[in-house]
Amino acid sequence: MTLFILRRAIQSVFVLLAVSIVVFFAVYAIGDPVELLVSPDTSAAEREVMIRRLGLDLPIWRQYLVFLGNLAQGDLGTSFVHGVPAVELILQRLPATLELVVLSLVIAVSIGLPLGMIAGLAPETRTARTIMTGSIFGYSLPAFWQGMMLIFVFAVFLNWAPAAGRGDTVSLLGIEVSFLTADGWSHLILPAINLALPNLALVLRLAASGTAEARLQDYVKYARAKGVRRGRIVRRHILRNILVPVVTVIGVEFGSLIAYSTITETVFAWPGMGKLLIDSVYQLDRPVVVAYVMIATFIFVSVNLLVDLAYAVLDPRVELEKGAS
């Protein structure tokens, strides 16, 4: 176990290094930030000072080494636009995004899992066919358009929930959260549904195929022959077996949801890190873009590790050491 975690940690460092190289060089191909930062009437001398201060006069590989050196000390650079450390800027926005992602996963699983199991228990029925076709429709909806339609129906037309922003927040252990206020909930619900729909479809399909497969296994037939009640078979024998793929997906999707939240946050003007990324891309705020990708990668890598550890808990047949080799 310890060996497994250690090996994965070392692998993760290499992944992070590779990402830093790719992103650093890709992002530094984006236009000249100096043009945006200095006003047109600055003298050439002042410009020089500015360029030197930002370290932009060095060749790119030297800039990368400086970046790596700072990274080792936990410094991912300072935002060109905001003038504060990029890490600070992103971590400030992180709770808003996490709140959205967690709620959307809860929605996806609590609706997708039961619907999928219903479809999987009787795959050839009309209900099952309707659910499965509906799930294809669910992931065929472009997230940005689907969010705009949610806004149109529930915010503009019915006026049930606000169209944008985060609403009232309360400080919980020093972090601003909105799920503790009624106003916060009303702002949270539409973006969370927006983000949840594609994953709901995904969880549903996984649960359906897992259930359809497990239903025909010997242990289920045996339990049925033994006279175990149907509800108990579904809960104890089927549900437990389909949880492994579902947990994998939740884990992997947790990372992508952070990335996909850029769309939701753009549509709903949600002040999370995805909105920050889009704004930074527009403003050519390189350090923030690089820092975002590094932090996002760190989150993906950690979540993947947690998912693999969760297997061992859910499925005693899984051997971690073998999986790592």
Place this chain on the structure above:
Amino acid sequence: MSERVDTSSREPVALAPAIGQTPNRARILARLRSRPTARGAAIMLAILVAAALFAPFLAPQDPYDLAALSIFDNRLAPGAQSMDGAVYWLGTDSQGRDMLSAILYGLRISLVVGLSATAAAATIGTLMGLLAAYVGGLVETAIMRVVDFILGFPTILVALILLSAIGRGVDKVILAIVIVQWAQYARIMRGSVLVETRKEYVEAARNFAIPGWRIMLVHLLPNALAPILVVATVQVASAIMLESTLSFLGVGVPITEPSLGLLIASGFEYLLSGEYWISFFPGLALVVLVFSINLVGDRLRESIDPRRR
């Protein structure tokens, strides 16, 4: 990002072609035709493709010819009449552009991007996967590491960062989609070639001293291609969706080109004041297109899946 604990045995079962019993093409098509939803989706898809193909003849207006637009006709509701008496069935946008025409032209871009990106990504990915599985060793490790690396990240993030670096343009969007999508084909192809190489006909071909490239392209490729085709169908839909999303975010197709994503974005501000049609209809066209491709892809997968025969 690296190897998952072995639950992968689930997936290849669904994707691998029937081992030892190559699916019969006639039977697959017959099964496909017997499904009413699949037939409906295929017909819908054919209509949309035809509409896109013949857009210049069908569209009442050339939506990107600025001289043809009349600013006095801006933001008219669906069914309204223009200054010169024509009817705007789906309304107009803020520049007086006929939405129906704009959507027809937008579908063209969607299909061009979706089909060409998928074709390029599938070709590159298939060849890479074939090479990795057949040659093995260092080549395999190198290719599969890159594949793992790319697949470890959400496509939208990679495409977004990439496009912000190389700039906007239809060709660049296609390039970005190819970069994020080829890896998927490579992984699937490698899996299905690994199964094929163990079969006797490959052994026989080797004993006849047939050159490696010939075994790969003539013997292995056709036999390992079925799962690639199924995935490619669905990938066309996801490429179309990705293009519209990137354009919506402002890093995709430039505003001088018709794109459904851009049209939807341009209607966003008017949506809040109840003028829904600028965003609604292009989005509807996009959904119907993507949904019908996905439905056809799903039924195709079901028809090929040996467990459901």
